[in-house]
Amino acid sequence: MTPWNMTDIPSMMSQMIEVTVNGESLSIPKGTTVLALLERLNVRSQQVAVEVNTELVKKARHSEHQLRVGDQIEIVTFVGGG
Amino acid sequence: MEDVPFKIADRTFQSRLIVGTGKYPSHAIMKQCHEASGTELVTVAVRRLDLSAKGEAALLHWIDRSKITLLPNTAGCYTAEEAIRTCYLAEELGLTKWVKLEVLGDPKTLFPDVEETLAAARTLVQRGFTVLPYTSDDPVAAKKLEDLGCAAVMPLAAPIGSGLGIRNPHNIQLILEAAKVPIIVDAGVGTASDVAIAMELGCDGVLMNTAIAGAKESVRMAAAMKKAIEAGREAFLAGRIPRKAYGSASSPIEGLVQ
Numbered sequence: 226m227t228p229w230n231m232t233d234i235p236s237m238m239s240q241m242i243e244v245t246v247n248g249e250s251l252s253i254p255k256g257t258t259v260l261a262l263l264e265r266l267n268v269r270s271q272q273v274a275v276e277v278n279t280e281l282v283k284k285a286r287h288s289e290h291q292l293r294v295g296d297q298i299e300i301v302t303f304v305g306g307g
Numbered sequence: 308m309e310d311v312p313f314k315i316a317d318r319t320f321q322s323r324l325i326v327g328t329g330k331y332p333s334h335a336i337m338k339q340c341h342e343a344s345g346t347e348l349v350t351v352a353v354r355r356l357d358l359s360a361k362g363e364a365a366l367l368h369w370i371d372r373s374k375i376t377l378l379p380n381t382a383g384c385y386t387a388e389e390a391i392r393t394c395y396l397a398e399e400l401g402l403t404k405w406v407k408l409e410v411l412g413d414p415k416t417l418f419p420d421v422e423e424t425l426a427a428a429r430t431l432v433q434r435g436f437t438v439l440p441y442t443s444d445d446p447v448a449a450k451k452l453e454d455l456g457c458a459a460v461m462p463l464a465a466p467i468g469s470g471l472g473i474r475n476p477h478n479i480q481l482i483l484e485a486a487k488v489p490i491i492v493d494a495g496v497g498t499a500s501d502v503a504i505a506m507e508l509g510c511d512g513v514l515m516n517t518a519i520a521g522a523k524e525s526v527r528m529a530a531a532m533k534k535a536i537e538a539g540r541e542a543f544l545a546g547r548i549p550r551k552a553y554g555s556a557s558s559p560i561e562g563l564v565q
Contacts, residue, residue, distance in 0.1 A: 247355045266358055272365055273356055274399035281395050299355065301396050303366050305337070306352025306382050307327030307467070307494075307516030 244296045253292060260287040262298070273300050308544045313511055315489055316405075316437045316458040318376065320347045323506070324536045325378065325491065327516025328352075331525060334369040340519050341375060343529035350378045350407050350516065353396050378439065380407040385420065387427035394431055406431065407461070407493075407514075408440040417467040417494075421448045425455065432456040441493050444478040446485060453488050460486065461493035461514060464505065468517040470497025473504050483509045498528075499535035506539025507547065 241252045246262070253262060259282050263270050275282045276299040282290045292298065312319045326346040331337035341349060349370060370377070379397030381390040387410060394406045410427055412420030419442050431438045437458045442448050444462040452460045462482055465471035472495065473479060483490050489511035496502050502513050513536060522528035 247358060249358075268356065268358075272367075274353075274396040276392075276396065279392065281399060283399060300358070301353050301400070302356045303351040303377075303379065303397075303400055304354045305327070305329035305331065305366055306380055307329050307350055307514075 242292070242294045244292055244294070244298055246298045247300055257292050258288055259290045259292065259298075262292060263287065263300070266300075268300060273302050275300055308546065310540070310544055313489065315439070320512075321345075322347045322533075322536070323512040323540060324502075324532060325350065325493075325512055325514035326519060326529070327514070328366060328370070329516050330520040332520075334366065336525055337520070338369045338371075339526045340529040341370070343526050343533065344519065345533045347374060348376045348378050350380045350514070351397075351401070352380055352382050353393050353400065376405070377401045377403055378405055378407050379403065381409050381427075382407075382411075384410050385412070385423070386410065387423045387430065390423070390427040391430055394436055398436075404435055405437045405458075406439065408438050408457075419443055419463070421445065424448075425451055428452055428455050428457055439491070444475050444482065446478060446481040449482040449490070450485055453486060457488065459489040459491050459511070461491045463494040464492045464501065465495025467494040468521075469495050470501075470518060470521075471495055472497055472501035473508075476504065476508055479505070479508050479510065499531045502532055502535035503539035503542070506536055507542050509543050512536075 240255045242255050244251055244253060259275050270284060270287055277296050313323045322345045324344050324346050325348045326341060326344050327350045328337055379401055381393040384390040384393055390408060390410050398404055408427055410420050410423040412418055421443055424440050424442055428438050428440050432455055439459045439461055440452050440457050441461050442452060449460045449462055464473045491512040491514055492505040492510050493514040496515050496518050505513050519525055519529045
């Protein structure tokens with residue numbers, strides 16, 4: 226799940242924060258924005274909608290919205306349905 | 308009777324068939340089904356992105372949005388709050404304020420929770436959404452949804468995915484008699500004749516997913532559904548003969564050879 230190996234970057238360990246993305250916990254550097262998170266996860270911003278703590282974060286704000294410790298992040302997309 | 312255009316809110320559609328995007332054998336077959344059905348409006352669901360999936364083509368890649376309008380649904384929601392939240396996610400994803408409102412009340416039958424549906428519809432209409440609610444075949448509920456400002460009302464024929472066909476045509480007829488917005492039968496049709504019956508009753512359209520996606524030959528069934536919509540609509544406009552208890556000869560009674 227973690228998209229990069231934390232042992233490679235020990236100097237950043239003290240600045241890592243825990244968040245939850247689609248129900249899975251994830252460590253990310255402090256100050257990570259929604260856009261940076263999506264880039265880390267190889268997700269194209271245009272193909273998803275993002276909620277942080279049940280509040281929608283619109284695309285225009287992805288680059289400025291910084292994630293905080295314990296944030297519950299939902300990344301959703303369109304799937305087949307009736 | 309002269310036909311009137313199939314108009315929902317400010318949009319006019321040539322096809323009266325609304326089709327889902329779920330449960331097809333593949334995205335490629337789904338696309339072929341959409342083409343064969345002639346649909347111009349398809350439902351999509353909002354779900355968590357599978358972060359472990361690699362290189363899976365996005366659903367929207369398989370929908371020609373120059374011909375087909377998206378109708379995001381709130382499938383799987385059990386409260387008005389969840390449904391409203393989903394509508395905002397859908398708006399962000401699809402840049403549309405159109406939504407198929409579905410608030411379920413029972414996981415076994417998938418019957419709607421009409422109370423929650425009404426609450427969600429009220430809020431969504433106030434917030435500028437074009438709301439097409441899935442509801443029970445209850446004429447009172449249908450009228451309430453219309454009065455709240457829903458753009459169409461979509462009573463079920465039978466439980467979602469059941470293929471049982473129109474269980475209560477009399478209720479659908481009562482809904483139609485009172486309605487001033489389009490009435491679209493949503494859920495429960497199993498085959499072409501079910502669709503024809505809905506259209507013969509005077510419904511404005513039919514929404515289906517499983518009946519096409521689950522057929523042995525999905526693309527052929529999609530084409531059959533297109534014909535059923537057209538045949539049913541034509542029969543409705545033509546005006547059927549009244550049902551009689553006894554025979555009425557088609558050939559002259561006089562002039563028989565002696």
